[in-house]
Structures are given as C-alpha cells and as structure tokens.
Amino acid sequence: MLLSIYVVLAFLHLATSSPKIVGNCKENGTLNCPGIEKGSFNHITWTKQPSFRIIRRSRGQIWPYDFNRTAYLTDENSLLLPDLTPEDSGTYECLIGANPWGKNSKSTVILEVPVCVTGPPIPEPPDQPIP
Numbered sequence: 001m002l003l004s005i006y007v008v009l010a011f012l013h014l015a016t017s018s019p020k021i022v023g024n025c026k027e028n029g030t031l032n033c034p035g036i037e038k039g040s041f042n043h044i045t046w047t048k049q050p051s052f053r054i055i056r057r058s059r060g061q062i063w064p065y066d067f068n069r070t071a072y073l074t075d076e077n078s079l080l081l082p083d084l085t086p087e088d089s090g091t092y093e094c095l096i097g098a099n100p101w102g103k104n105s106k107s108t109v110i111l112e113v114p115v116c117v118t119g120p121p122i123p124e125p126p127d128q129p130i131p
Contacts, residue, residue: 018091018107018109018110019109020111021109022113023081023084023088024113025085025115025116026116027083028084029084030079030081031078031081031094032078032109033078033079034107036077036094041097041098041099041102042097042099042102043057043096044057044058044095045094045095046071046079046095047095048067048091048092054067055067055072057073058097069081085116086115087113088113090110091110093109
C-alpha cells in the first residue's frame with residue numbers, strides 16, 4: 001500500500017511540469033510567480049538554479065543579492081530581467097515564505113533565450129558618382 005502511494009506521488013510530480021517561457025534576445029523578460037497573492041506571504045525570493053540568489057522582498061523592502069546581472073522585482077512579485085541574452089536561459093525558482101501558520105511554497109519557471117540573431121552587414125555604397 002505504501003509503495004503504491006509513492007508511485008502515485010512520483011507520477012504526479014512528473015506530470016506537473018514547470019512553465020517554459022521563451023524570451024527574445026535583447027528584450028525584457030518577465031517571469032511570473034504563480035499562486036501568490038499580494039500580502040499573503042512573509043517574504044519572496046527569486047533564485048536561478050543551481051544556487052544563485054537574485055532578489056528578495058521582505059517586510060516591504062527589496063533586497064538584491066550579488067547576482068551577475070541587473071534584475072528587478074515588480075509590484076506583482078514577478079522577476080524582470082532587462083535586455084535578455086542566451087546566458088539568462090535556465091531554471092528559476094520563486095520561493096514564497098508564508099505568514100505565520102501558513103504554508104511555504106515554491107514555483108519553478110524555465111526560461112529559454114535563443115541565440116541572438118544579427119542581420120547581415122549592410123554593404124557600403126561604391127565611391128562612384130551617380131550618372
């Protein structure tokens with residue numbers, strides 16, 4: 001009986017996949033933290049896996065961590081990454097610390113930023129007079 005419960009839980013875990021977002025190179029990317037309501041938490045922290053802390057909101061204050069790029073936390077607690085590059089691709093987690101007697105939660109978002117495509121070079125006009 002206990003084994004069948006573990007099998008069902010494992011199946012449910014595999015069946016619930018993380019949302020995948022495809023961002024455009026050189027544009028802003030916004031990652032939403034699903035399931036969070038304004039004021040329903042004690043703190044929220046965004047991380048990039050494997051273990052990079054990005055930014056945190058606690059008691060109305062925003063605390064950026066020593067992350068390798070600029071990042072912002074919106075009023076809706078979404079993570080805003082300006083000027084996306086392929087290096088921003090990865091797995092991000094929104095960690096929600098509940099108010100007392102609440103339940104902590106975590107949401108995962110996968111960001112994919114394709115290689116930046118640049119157009120072909122524009123040829124220089126010839127140095128010949130126009131007839």
